[in-house]
Amino acid sequence: MTYPALEILTPLLSTFAATAVERDRRGGTPKVERDALRQSGLLALSIPSELGGLGAPWNETLEAVRQLARVDSSLAHVFGFHHLLLATAQLFGQPEQWRPWLERTAREALFWGNALNPLDRRTLARRQGDAWQVDGQKSFCSGALDSDLLLLSALEHDDQGRLLIAVVPTGRAGIHLFDDWDNNGQRQTDSGSARFDAVRIEDQEWLREPGPLSTPFACLRPLLAQLIFANIFLGLGEGAFAEAQRYTRNQARPWFKSAAASASEDPYVLRHYGEFWVALESTRLLVERANLGFEQAWRQGTALTAETRGDLAIAIATAKVAASRHGLDLASRLFEVGGARATAGALRLDRYWRNLRTQTLHDPLDYKLHELGDWALNERLPTPSFYS
Known part of the structure; x- marks a missing residue:
């Protein structure tokens, strides 16, 4: 099957392949390669064209992930997760929330990072006046380092302990990302840990409607x-x-x-x-x-x-x-x-x-x-x- 938008990816594959062995040895953040993905326009691959994206169907976006994995599965991981997080905002939130995020992502070539990990229950959200405060830790935060926007989760600090998910700028005060990923594989996914110290979350940054896993579509x-x-x-x-x-x-x-x-x-x-x-x-x-x-x-x-x-x-x-x-x-x-x-x-x-x-x-x-x-x-x- 031919995917026109993936012609953009072809020259990058040989470039990434040429350094894959050395980068696997070195580990750490693939900053040069992530910037190449930014400059390519492929971070907007799954974003609808009316929002400034390339408007690719999901089978085309997934084919890009597969082609990247052939030469560098770490880059495939952070690239795939970027598009997963864009989808998460659309599935769990309302258009008035995610449309501006997607438009800005396409316009500014923003990379999204992950701090969701629903099995890690060490992060709590508390109501503080007209906003929320998030404190705690997260593990397996793939692609969080060198990201521009971060999707994070926390448990509401009440009797119900509901899972809450928000989209925030990665550079927000109180967000600390650690370069502590040193596993034997996927060595450049930056899947290390994060700490949140009194991070302010606005009401409109929470993905509440329809919310996580609330409808067949959200699922x-x-x-x-x-x-x-x-x-x-x-x-x-x-x-x-x-x-x-x-x-x-x-x-x-x-x-x-x-x-x-x-x-x-x-x-x-x-x-x-x-x-x-x-x-x-x-x-x-x-x-x-x-x-x-x-x-x-x-x-x-x-x-x-x-x-x-x-x-x-x-x-x-x-x-x-x-x-x-x-x-x-x-x-x-x-x-x-x-x-x-x-x-x-x-x-x-x-x-x-x-x-x-x-x-x-x-x-x-x-x-x-x-x-x-x-x-x-x-x-x-x-x-x-x-x-x-």
């Missing part, structure tokens, strides 16, 4: 998050395949017992590649079907039904499980078609497995399979949550 938010991960995982698998292919053709040697003149003719190597191909092709079909299904659900808006949303949840979960399992398998087995020399530290071919392993733990695959099993056996659709 598309977690599905988009899951779908972004599925596209990242597929892109990582495709990137690992391309690296393995280049190495096998150009550097790998046949085992001394092989009758083949080259590694690329060895029957066992070819068997591996046959299995890689089947895994990737089946995953592509599942992911692309889910991408298109999400775009169709998005177009329905508030007319979306719980049943249609539930069917989409099954399609996305299926795609994510396939992308997780096949990606991890391929990223590990690529060394079997490369041989011992493929483990050289300078190549850092292990980064595909490390990135996948780190990100696939975002939520346990066992529980995703439990939901799918409950659907397959009992025809029960998943209960909407921030992870399903």
Whole structure:
């Protein structure tokens, strides 16, 4: 499928690929690359054209995430989350709130960062006169560093402890972001921690209507998050395949017992590649079907039904499980078609497995399979949550 807006992305991919190995080694914020995304106009990819954006459908935006993941899954992560957060404002808030944010994002090439993490309950919001005060801490704040706007969550400090979500400038007084992300994969997602000290939140900055997970349409938010991960995982698998292919053709040697003149003719190597191909092709079909299904659900808006949303949840979960399992398998087995020399530290071919392993733990695959099993056996659709 041809996506005209993605022609903007093509020259960036080779630039990002050229530095991906060194940046994986270094970790930290990919400032140069994030600025390149700002300058490209792609931060407005999913923003409607009437608000100054490129007006791309979601299947095109997700394809951009997948293409980025082939060369650099950290950039794919922060780019995908940027568009997830733009969608969150639209799903949880009112047009009079999010339209000005989206217009300004398109006009000024603003990068959105994440400080939502609903499982981290250490941040509280209290009413203080004509505004609110937020105090506490958050972990896994992907893309928060070097962001311009921040989507944050807090529990209302009352008996109900409702989850509240706001959009605020990242530079607001009392917001402290820490460069403490040092995990073995996704090393440039800046998924470190944040602290909030008496941060003032205005009433109009809270996304209250319809609010988090309040309607079938609002419940598309977690599905988009899951779908972004599925596209990242597929892109990582495709990137690992391309690296393995280049190495096998150009550097790998046949085992001394092989009758083949080259590694690329060895029957066992070819068997591996046959299995890689089947895994990737089946995953592509599942992911692309889910991408298109999400775009169709998005177009329905508030007319979306719980049943249609539930069917989409099954399609996305299926795609994510396939992308997780096949990606991890391929990223590990690529060394079997490369041989011992493929483990050289300078190549850092292990980064595909490390990135996948780190990100696939975002939520346990066992529980995703439990939901799918409950659907397959009992025809029960998943209960909407921030992870399903």
